[in-house]
Amino acid sequence: MNANLKRGRVEPAGSASSAPALGSILVASAEAVLAQRIARALSRRFALVEVAHSIAQAEKLRQRCAFDLLITATQLPDGSGLNWIESLRDQGVDAQVILLDDQADMDSAIAAVRAGASDYLVRPLHLARIESAVDRSFARRRHGNAANEATRPVLQQRPxxxxxxxxxxxxxxxxxxxxxxxxxxxxxxxxxxxxxxxxxxxxxxxxxxxxxxxxxxxxxxxxxxxxxxxxxxxxxxxxxxxxxxxxxxxxxxxxxxxxxxxxxxxxxxxxxxxxxxxxxxxxxxxxxxxxxxxxxxxxxxxxxxxxxxxxxxxxxxxxxxxxxxxxxxMPALRERREDVPVLAEHFVRTLADELSMPPVPITEEDIEALNTHDWPGNVRELRNVIERAVLLGISPAACLRELAQETRPEGSGAAVPEAVPGAPITLAAIEKRHIQAVLDGCGGNKSEAARKLEISRKTLDRKLQQWGRTAASPA
Structure with a gap:
């Protein structure tokens, strides 16, 4: 066996300048599509990326290669990914670890930290978030292995x-x-x-x-x-x-x-x-x-x-x-509306490449729909709309219409009421309306609503307390 492979290092053919970074990664997940997406994205940047769909498969691959980084789901078909990581730590395996979970669970997060995981990610598992976690993991490894070596910044290009x-x-x-x-x-x-x-x-x-x-x-x-x-x-x-x-x-x-x-x-x-x-x-x-x-x-x-x-x-x-x-x-997106079409075009290009999907065209109808939307979620919301449009292969305008349907109160045939024509609408009113619509769509489950809104549960609780509202579920 090649000595470089045994150490988890593969020297690709070709010039050093075009070679992927030295580093070996094992992705363990029962979801084949997710695992392959992660592997494809990381293979462009790292020398060796392997995929396993069970702990048994992952262990076979580990016998051949001492991986630098393990990315594993918390639950695999033949056991707990967390228990597997704990057993590896007991064996002295010092690989960096990123744990992927279906939902935020404090007990699992605490156990992950105590097991020595370098990152704990929950859905939605965007590739950009995973790649950032991978960069942090390799940065930590470099700090631990070469204290006298300057660490390469995680950020490669200006945002x-x-x-x-x-x-x-x-x-x-x-x-x-x-x-x-x-x-x-x-x-x-x-x-x-x-x-x-x-x-x-x-x-x-x-x-x-x-x-x-x-x-x-x-x-x-x-x-x-x-x-x-x-x-x-x-x-x-x-x-x-x-x-x-x-x-x-x-x-x-x-x-x-x-x-x-x-x-x-x-x-x-x-x-x-x-x-x-x-x-x-x-x-x-x-x-x-x-x-x-x-x-x-x-x-x-x-x-x-x-x-x-x-x-x-x-x-x-x-x-x-x-x-x-x-x-x-940082200005709100409604304060920089001239940037909405430019940002949309940018997100179409970058996300189509990241997701390995064909880009969607942005028409005049799309621009009009994007410009007239309130964007309570600002640039993050715009990015999510474009990502959904690229994934589904539909126009951003159609995507906005579908999302409006999803956020209607349950049992209602009409969208969330708009402001009275001519009356001023405040940012606080927009935020309250949006958060309450998402919470209603989640059946009152505050944890699920906080994940969809991409805010902390504590922040959501504080806002509901300010409005004098309680959720149907204490979750």
Whole structure:
């Protein structure tokens, strides 16, 4: 057997400049279509990508190759993917692991972290999210295996959602990003959900020329008990199930950028610890007895009014002033309507290539429909509409009509009522109407509604409490 294959490394024929990156990946999933889609996408970039549909098949492949990364479903036909990973850890296998789950489950997420998984992804499993998780996993592996080697940034190109903009407001944002990117200043990115706050953060990192990785984390998606360990790491034996020491995201972002999304959802106790790290540039792993210096540029983001959160006692005033050194506001899509057709064309091209599907043409009817839509979900919603159109092979206008049908209240023959003609309609009213329609469509299941809206369950609960509404299901 080729020695390179045994080590999980394959040197492709041809020049080194055109060869895929060295790295071996095993994808284990009972869903053949999903596994092949992931494998096709990753094969363009990595030297060896194998697919297995059961634990038994995966083990046979592992006997031939020591894979760098394992991507596995939590449930496989012949057993639990999580139990399989735990058994591999007990055997001393140090491969990076990404777990794929059908739905967000806190017990599974906690078990995944304690088993040493580097990422835990739930549906919808977009290829872009999987590829980002793969990049983070290989970045972590490089940090662990070669501390003296500069880590290649995860971001390979400037985020195009900003580059393609025609809107003067977005051009101004780009100008600010280029001006401050090379500094170490902490940046606060504000904007509604889906406006591209992470895109702005990735742009700051890309223009900064920092040699470390861009590492994002959603502060509202991780339980308070796990957040400290996720950020700072933990020592062996720090808590039940901590069978080995584990680095946190600050360590993986050393020399690079840590993006704290939904920072307003961070628990108060963690806020004080984050403030100390920002001041001292040192972290203390959970259960550790010494501080570790880190070189991390922090970018924070939120869709909430932080000043109001400070007045309400939900956010520390000292941390607010510490992260609010420079503020970048991302405009809502309705404020940059001239960019809607341009972004739609961009998403058609990129998503057709990513999904290996033929692109759909955008007609004058489509442009009119896209321009007249309210876009409460902003750029994220536009991307999702185009992705659905590409997958189904229908026009964006038809896709919008189908989505409008889906979000009608159950048993209603009419769409959600529009505003009275001539009366002003506020953003809050649009947001409330959209969230309530999605929640009704999910039968009152708040967890399912939060997944569809791509917000945290905590954020959804807070909004419902503000409106004095309760859901039919406590889920």
């Amino acid at each position: 195009q959602e900003l580059v393609v903009a025609h809107c003067e407001m977005v051009k101004s944002v780009c100008a600010v990003i280029k001006r401050v990117a090379s500094t170490r200043a902490t940046v606060l990115v504000l904007g509604e959900s889906g406006t591209g706050k992470e895109v702005a953060a990735r742009s700051l990192h890309a223009f900064s020329q920092r040699t470390g990785s861009f590492v994002p984390i959603n502060c509202g998606a991780i339980s308070p008990e796990l957040l400290e360990s996720e950020l700072f790491g933990h020592a062996k034996g720090a808590f039940t199930g901590a069978h080995q020491a584990r680095n946190g995201l600050f360590t993986y972002a050393d020399g690079g950028t840590l993006f704290l999304d939904e920072i307003a959802e961070m628990p108060m106790a963690m806020q004080s610890k984050l403030l100390r790290v920002l001041d001292d540039q040192k972290i203390r792993p959970v259960g550790g007895n010494r501080e570790v210096p880190v070189d991390v540029r922090v970018i924070a983001a939120t869709n909430r009014d932080l000043a109001e959160a400070v007045r309400a006692g939900d956010f520390r005033e000292d941390l607010y002033y510490r992260i609010n050194v420079l503020t970048i506001r």
